Amino acid sequence: MSAPASPTPAPAPMVIASVTNGVGTISLNNVARRNALSAALLDAFIDALADFKAKSVRAVILRAAPGLKVWSAGHDIKELPRGHEDPLGYGDPLERALRAIRSYPGPVIAMIQGSVWGGAFDLVLSCDIIIGDETSEFAITPANLGLPYNTTGLLHCLNRLPLNLIKEMFFTATPVKADDAARWGILNHLVPSAQIEAYTQSLGEHITTKAPLAIAVVKEQLRVLSDLQPVAAQVFEHIEDMRRQVYESADYEEGINAFFEKRKPQFKGV
Numbered sequence: 144m145s146a147p148a149s150p151t152p153a154p155a156p157m158v159i160a161s162v163t164n165g166v167g168t169i170s171l172n173n174v175a176r177r178n179a180l181s182a183a184l185l186d187a188f189i190d191a192l193a194d195f196k197a198k199s200v201r202a203v204i205l206r207a208a209p210g211l212k213v214w215s216a217g218h219d220i221k222e223l224p225r226g227h228e229d230p231l232g233y234g235d236p237l238e239r240a241l242r243a244i245r246s247y248p249g250p251v252i253a254m255i256q257g258s259v260w261g262g263a264f265d266l267v268l269s270c271d272i273i274i275g276d277e278t279s280e281f282a283i284t285p286a287n288l289g290l291p292y293n294t295t296g297l298l299h300c301l302n303r304l305p306l307n308l309i310k311e312m313f314f315t316a317t318p319v320k321a322d323d324a325a326r327w328g329i330l331n332h333l334v335p336s337a338q339i340e341a342y343t344q345s346l347g348e349h350i351t352t353k354a355p356l357a358i359a360v361v362k363e364q365l366r367v368l369s370d371l372q373p374v375a376a377q378v379f380e381h382i383e384d385m386r387r388q389v390y391e392s393a394d395y396e397e398g399i400n401a402f403f404e405k406r407k408p409q410f411k412g413v
C-alpha cells in the first residue's frame with residue numbers, strides 16, 4: 144500500500160502581522176513576486192490593519208522582510224485592466240489600501256529597506272512617517288507603462304513634494320536614491336540598516352505613550368484638510384477625459400505587453 148501523499152503545505156501568508164510592546168507590525172511577505180501589490184496581498188494588509196484597529200493598537204509599522212533588494216514592486220501589473228477601464232479606479236484594491244492607511248486612528252510608520260516602485264510609492268507616501276535606510280529608493284512609474292496616474296495619487300504627491308521634484312519623478316521613472324529621498328523630504332529619517340529596526344520600533348513605542356485620542360484626531364484633521372482640494376465638476380470631467388484617452392491608448396497596451404514579454408516598450412504617442 145503506497146504511503147499517504149504528504150499534505151500540500153498551506154500557502155505562506157501574504158502579510159505577517161505581530162504586536163510588540165503595543166506597536167503593530169505588518170510585513171509584506173510575497174518575496175517571489177517582489178511584494179507586488181496584488182488584490183490578495185492588499186486585502187490581507189487591509190484585514191491586518193482592521194484587526195489592529197479592533198485591538199486599539201496605537202502605532203503601526205509597515206515593512207518588508209529584512210535584507211530585500213525590493214521592498215515592493217508596486218501594483219501587480221498582471222492585475223491591471225488591459226485598456227478601456229480606469230486602471231486606478233476608486234474601488235481598486237490599492238486605492239482601498241491607501242484609504243485604510245490614511246484613516247487608521249494612529250500613525251502608520253513606513254520602514255523602507257530596498258526599492259519602492261509605482262503604486263507602492265503612493266502607499267508609502269500615504270503613511271504618516273517614513274523611515275528609510277541607505278538601500279531605500281523610490282520610483283513612480285506610470286511613464287514606463289503608458290498609464291494615466293489618478294488624481295488622488297497626484298494630490299498625495301502634491302501634499303508632500305515640490306512640483307519640480309514630482310515632475311522629475313513622473314517624467315523619468317528613475318528611482319530616487321536614499322540620500323536624495325532624505326534631502327527631498329520623502330524620508331523623515333535616513334537610518335543605517337543595522338539600526339533601522341530598533342529605531343523604528345522605539346519611535347512607535349514612544350508614540351504609544353502619548354494621548355491616542357489627541358493623535359487620532361490630529362491625524363484625521365490633517366487628512367481632511369489636506370484632502371480638501373475642491374475640484375469643479377467640469378475640471379474633474381476634463382481630467383477624467385484626458386485620463387481615458389491615455390488608458391484607451393495603444394501606448395498603454397504596449398506598456399503592459401512589454402512588461403509581460405520582458406522587453407523595452409516602444410511608445411508611439413497614440
Ligand code: LCV
Pocket residue numbers: 175176177179180213215216217218219220221260261262263283284285286287288290292
Ligand atoms: C506583477 C511583478 C511585478 C509587478 N507586478 O525581479 O505607478 S504605476 O502607475 O506604474 C502603477 C500602476 C504601478 O505600480 O505599476 C507597477 C510599477 N512597478 C514596476 O514598474 C516594477 C516592475 N518590476 C520590476 O521592474 C522588477 O521586477 C524589479 C526591479 C522590481 C525587481 O527585479 P528582479 O530582477 O529582482 P524580477 O523582475 O525577475 O521579478 C520577479 C517576479 O516578480 C514579478 C516578475 O514578473 C517575476 O515573475 P516571474 O518570475 O513569473 O517572471 N513581478 C515583478 N514586479 N509590479 N509581477
